Amino acid sequence: MLSFTEENYIKAIYHLSDAGQLAVSTNDIALHLQTKAATVTDMIKKLANKDLLAYEKYYGVSLSKKGKNNALSIVRKHRLWETFLVEKLGFQWDEVHEVAEQLEHIQSNLLIEKLDAFLGHPETDPHGHPIPDKNGKVKQIKQFSLSQGKNGHKYIVSEVKDGSATFLQYLAKHDLYPGVTIQIKEILPFDGSMVVQLQNKQKVTLSKATSEKILIKSNE
Amino acid sequence: MLSFTEENYIKAIYHLSDAGQLAVSTNDIALHLQTKAATVTDMIKKLANKDLLAYEKYYGVSLSKKGKNNALSIVRKHRLWETFLVEKLGFQWDEVHEVAEQLEHIQSNLLIEKLDAFLGHPETDPHGHPIPDKNGKVKQIKQFSLSQGKNGHKYIVSEVKDGSATFLQYLAKHDLYPGVTIQIKEILPFDGSMVVQLQNKQKVTLSKATSEKILIKSNE
DNA sequence: ATAAAAGTTTAGATTAATCTAAAAAAAGAA
DNA sequence: TTCTTTTTTTAGATTAATCTAAACTTTTAT
Ligand SMILES: [Mn+2]
Ligand SMILES: [Mn+2]
Ligand SMILES: [Mn+2]
Ligand SMILES: [Mn+2]
Numbered sequence: 404m405l406s407f408t409e410e411n412y413i414k415a416i417y418h419l420s421d422a423g424q425l426a427v428s429t430n431d432i433a434l435h436l437q438t439k440a441a442t443v444t445d446m447i448k449k450l451a452n453k454d455l456l457a458y459e460k461y462y463g464v465s466l467s468k469k470g471k472n473n474a475l476s477i478v479r480k481h482r483l484w485e486t487f488l489v490e491k492l493g494f495q496w497d498e499v500h501e502v503a504e505q506l507e508h509i510q511s512n513l514l515i516e517k518l519d520a521f522l523g524h525p526e527t528d529p530h531g532h533p534i535p536d537k538n539g540k541v542k543q544i545k546q547f548s549l550s551q552g553k554n555g556h557k558y559i560v561s562e563v564k565d566g567s568a569t570f571l572q573y574l575a576k577h578d579l580y581p582g583v584t585i586q587i588k589e590i591l592p593f594d595g596s597m598v599v600q601l602q603n604k605q606k607v608t609l610s611k612a613t614s615e616k617i618l619i620k621s622n623e
Numbered sequence: 624m625l626s627f628t629e630e631n632y633i634k635a636i637y638h639l640s641d642a643g644q645l646a647v648s649t650n651d652i653a654l655h656l657q658t659k660a661a662t663v664t665d666m667i668k669k670l671a672n673k674d675l676l677a678y679e680k681y682y683g684v685s686l687s688k689k690g691k692n693n694a695l696s697i698v699r700k701h702r703l704w705e706t707f708l709v710e711k712l713g714f715q716w717d718e719v720h721e722v723a724e725q726l727e728h729i730q731s732n733l734l735i736e737k738l739d740a741f742l743g744h745p746e747t748d749p750h751g752h753p754i755p756d757k758n759g760k761v762k763q764i765k766q767f768s769l770s771q772g773k774n775g776h777k778y779i780v781s782e783v784k785d786g787s788a789t790f791l792q793y794l795a796k797h798d799l800y801p802g803v804t805i806q807i808k809e810i811l812p813f814d815g816s817m818v819v820q821l822q823n824k825q826k827v828t829l830s831k832a833t834s835e836k837i838l839i840k841s842n843e
Numbered sequence: 844a845t846a847a848a849a850g851t852t853t854a855g856a857t858t859a860a861t862c863t864a865a866a867a868a869a870a871g872a873a
Numbered sequence: 874t875t876c877t878t879t880t881t882t883t884a885g886a887t888t889a890a891t892c893t894a895a896a897c898t899t900t901t902a903t
Binding site: 649650681 | 853854
């Protein structure tokens with residue numbers, strides 16, 4: 404049984420390592436968790452003793468199988484709770500992250516499996532992030548950045564890569580959510596901004612910076 | 624903002640003092656929280672410094688207005704979550720307490736008000752315990768022990784006073800829940816046990832000890 | 844009224860998580 | 874390759890929550 408703090412370290416390392424691929428440095432973890440490097444060193448020694456990660460002095464850490472499983476379980480809970488908050492309680496998608504940061508630490512397998520069933524076994528959360536299944540399997544979809552879309556083509560929004568409240572509110576104002584179909588109407592060559600049209604025929608102009616943070620998938 | 628531990632102390636004192644009426648002793652708190660008296664002494668000093676309770680050395684503590692408000696908020700959250708777990712997620716009523724002990728510490732007013740609305744502003748939890756409203760008001764109903772019911776009379780089960788899993792499972796097996804109408808068919812004088820009949824005509828024999836732990840209200 | 848028992852507090856330690864400052868190692872630049 | 878900068882670790886403290894053992898206060902019983 405991991406403590407609240409240990410769980411947050413494991414999850415941070417999971418995200419920073421790109422799902423457990425790369426090694427993660429002490430400073431990266433400290434930055435991500437808003438703490439100090441010395442604190443991180445202490446904690447990763449503890450996590451290494453628990454076989455949750457491999458730690459090589461001065462060269463960072465990488466999650467073990469056990470650590471990865473723990474991380475996936477926390478990510479699963481986080482994303483299921485976010486889905487619950489939006490789908491069932493009527494939260495806006497920019498309001499859920501902080502609360503899910505707390506809810507993800509509730510310990511009860513029964514709870515999470517019943518919540519999953521109540522939500523109809525969703526595959527993605529409100530931001531389009533995939534929800535790991537009970538066995539830790541993550542469904543990967545073929546997606547790419549909207550900034551790489553072709554003029555005239557239709558796509559489906561699949562994920563947003565910026566979770567800040569202002570960005571999410573901006574997208575919400577223009578009805579840009581995962582699942583929405585869009586068509587690229589125009590790409591301006593001098594600044595890379597583009598005009599996209601929604602199902603309801605409304606047009607929105609998006610800056611390059613914005614279109615880079617929106618992921619899309621093919622329209623089937 | 625109270626810590627997890629501080630919240631547990633405040634809630635324990637609230638329950639032990641019968642909703643803030645009586646003073647509570649150090650030992651009572653230690654027993655209830657499964658900790659040591661010395662630990663309790665330290666913590667109540669801290670809570671006294673935060674004006675959550677009045678502490679008189681050697682004579683126990685009593686909650687302040689502020690302490691009572693905090694306690695009511697935690698109790699509200701606990702009971703709303705228990706209701707959610709039973710009504711929406713399909714938990715059995717003997718499975719919810721441990722999970723609610725964790726969920727009651729989640730910090731988010733928005734969450735709890737949205738949860739309340741989602742549940743239809745329930746007045747009692749699955750065990751018949753009243754749910755304090757947003758302002759901390761607790762609705763009191765006229766209720767009494769089933770052991771004091773009269774032969775031949777009809778009543779509605781309103782609350783159960785024992786939260787142990789075995790007791791709750793026993794009642795569930797006989798469909799005895801808050802809200803169910805029962806009629807007393809027979810009271811045996813030598814041991815105080817009674818036979819009650821449910822809506823579905825099924826009869827159950829309850830020992831005195833059991834009927835004392837079931838609260839009922841009049842059949843209107 | 845005094846002594847014994849019960850309950851409470853204080854003193855001193857421990858563990859988890861955190862910090863700052865100093866030392867050590869690795870990486871980058873000249 | 875050697876020096877400088879950056880990163881990481883170690884050393885030593887701090888805070889919250891906990892414990893045991895000893896001291897103290899209140900209550901109960903003779
Ligand atoms: Mn999130
Ligand atoms: Mn998300
Ligand atoms: Mn409960
Ligand atoms: Mn209850």
